[in-house]
Amino acid sequence: MxxxxxxxxxxxxxxxxxxxxxxxxxxxxxxxxxxxxxxxxxxxxxxxxxxxxxxxxxxxxxxxxxxxxxxxxxxxxxxxxxxxxxxxxxxxxxxxxxxxTASRPHSVADALLNAGIAPRLAAEIDLAVQQRLRNRSAIQTGRIKSIGDWDPATVLQETESEIASRFTVLPETGRIVALVGPPGSGKTTALIKLAVTQGLAARRRVHLISTDHYRIAAAAQLETYAEILGAPFTLAETTTALAHAIESAPAEALVLIDTPGYTAVSLEESGGDLTGFLRSRQDIDTHLVLTATTRLADLRRVVDLFQSCLPAKLLFTHLDETDSTAAIFSEAARTEKPLSFFSTGQVVPEDLEPASKARVTQSLVLELPQPCEAVA
Ligand SMILES: Nc1nc2c(ncn2[C@@H]2O[C@H](COP(=O)(O)OP(=O)(O)OP(=O)(O)O)[C@@H](O)[C@H]2O)c(=O)[nH]1
Ligand SMILES: [Mg+2]
Known part of the structure; x- marks a missing residue:
């Protein structure tokens, strides 16, 4: 019974x-x-x-x-x-x-899930879209319309607005910037792009610092770029040397700090000093550099791991290799950290764009298969 x-x-x-x-x-x-x-x-x-x-x-x-x-x-x-x-x-x-059938979504939540959005977030958006439609019909007609009576374009529009309301973008840098993230996520490439677009293109002096003293080639890569750009370069092997390099840069210069790619193991073994330093220096604008193609569960793990650096923003790379912005949106919404820049390829400095809400929401909405069936 x-x-x-x-x-x-x-x-x-x-x-x-x-x-x-x-x-x-x-x-x-x-x-x-x-x-x-x-x-x-x-x-x-x-x-x-x-x-x-x-x-x-x-x-x-x-x-x-x-x-x-x-x-x-x-x-x-x-x-x-x-x-x-x-x-x-x-x-x-x-x-x-x-x-x-499983392929035919029956709710906004199912459609968002199919698009790759985290389940809890998808369910929350579903409820919020329903509420938006209720409010809309009450305002427009004085009565509440059944949700299934709405035309697909309106449901889509409210879904897009709801998605856009759940994350922020802040496409700018502080004066002192550090890029952290897992190995190969595109930190050094993004750093050079920032040096050009945020520094030299704005006629601002730039000072590059590498803290990656574990791999000779890594520091050499940045030093070579520094030479090409005509910018001073420092290899800081300790946090004391890092603090000194920051202080000795001209007061108006954009200071860009590159860091080694850390895994969970290497972060624990050798990253403690640097993460502690970044945590304690709230004047450093730390961006967590992440690959947009990473599976959502792995991405979440990486984001949580780098929370030890207290990153202020998320910078996503490899957007050229995926049509999906579901993982980007899911993490931006979960962490409530603003998105700063998007890297869209290997070309320096062109393949870097300021993060925008439109880039994220439009890709996501395109992934919603049959929004007309979403709230059947
Ligand atoms: N397709 C594509 N490739 C990228 C992008 N950003 C960086 N890369 C490439 O990814 C590779 C690694 O980039 P790096 O900038 O060296 O990455 P990293 O995070 O500094 O790497 P580690 O210092 O080893 O941790 C290089 O071949 C880059 O050209 C991007 O947005 N799209
Ligand atoms: Mg690097």
Whole structure:
């Protein structure tokens, strides 16, 4: 027997699943085609081990047998059901009789999940988009329109606005900048690009510092660039030398600090001094350099690892190698750190652009397959 919500006069049951589509399939099998989808929300902590979503379904008493009993009831069952649906209005949508396929998203959340956005974030955006549509219909018509009645363009527009509201961009640098990040993420290349675009192109003096004394070639790479740019270069082997190099740069100069690529192991073994230094120097604008092609779970791990440096911003590279901005958006939203610059290739200095909301949201919205079906 299903639990009953006496006020709504519905049997109510929550499904904890990894996708809303999965919950709909389960509810159709267990509760039959008359089950009503009442609500979706991120699963509370006690249910989260079963799935990221709590999807709530309701079933009118007597409808468990597929509605056969409802047709013979004394009260007009259709009218009764309509009344209840009016009461809970926009939250209620009926599960269609057609087959549910995994490739056909049934909610904004499913579409965002398909696009690669973190599950909890996708569910939160879904709820926020529903709220936006409720507000919109209340303002426009004085009544709340069922969410399934909205045209796809409006749903898409509200989804894009909601995505844009969940992250920030700050495409600028402080006077003293450090780039940190995992090996090969593009720190040195981005540093040179910044030296040109933020320094020399703005007729500003630039001072380059490398702290990568572990690999001769790494420091030599930066030193060569410094020579080409006509900028002073210092190899700082200790944090004391680093502090001295920063202090000895001219007061108006843009100081750019390159760091070694750290893994979890090397960061623990040899990165402690540098991370402690960066943490203690709030006047240093530290950007965490990340590859846009990294799998979301790995990206999250790297971001958490480099939290020891207290980075102020995220700088993404390799945007030329992926059409997806889902990982960029997911981490920018999760960490609430602004996006600073995007590296879009190997060419110095051209392949660097200021981070923009449009670049992130437009790619994401393009990935939403059938927004018209998103809130069916
Ligand atoms: N396609 C592409 N390649 C890039 C981008 N940024 C950097 N690269 C390339 O990636 C490689 C590594 O770049 P580096 O700047 O040396 O990376 P790093 O983070 O300094 O590397 P380590 O110092 O070894 O940790 C080089 O071949 C770069 O040309 C980018 O945005 N797109
Ligand atoms: Mg490097």
């Amino acid at each position: 299903l639990p009953t919500d006496k006020n709504a006069r519905l049997f109510v049951k929550s499904y904890f699943t990894h996708s809303i589509t999965e919950a709909i399939e389960q509810a159709r099998v267990e509760m039959g085609p008359d089950a009503l989808l009442l609500n979706t929300r991120p699963a509370p902590p006690e249910g989260a081990h079963q799935g990221e979503y709590e999807v709530v379904f309701g079933l009118r008493p007597g409808a468990e047998d597929g509605g056969a009993r409802a047709e013979t009831a004394a009260v007009d069952p259709v009218q009764d059901l309509r009344k209840q649906m009016e009461q809970i209005r926009e939250m209620v949508s009926r599960i269609g009789a057609g087959p549910v």
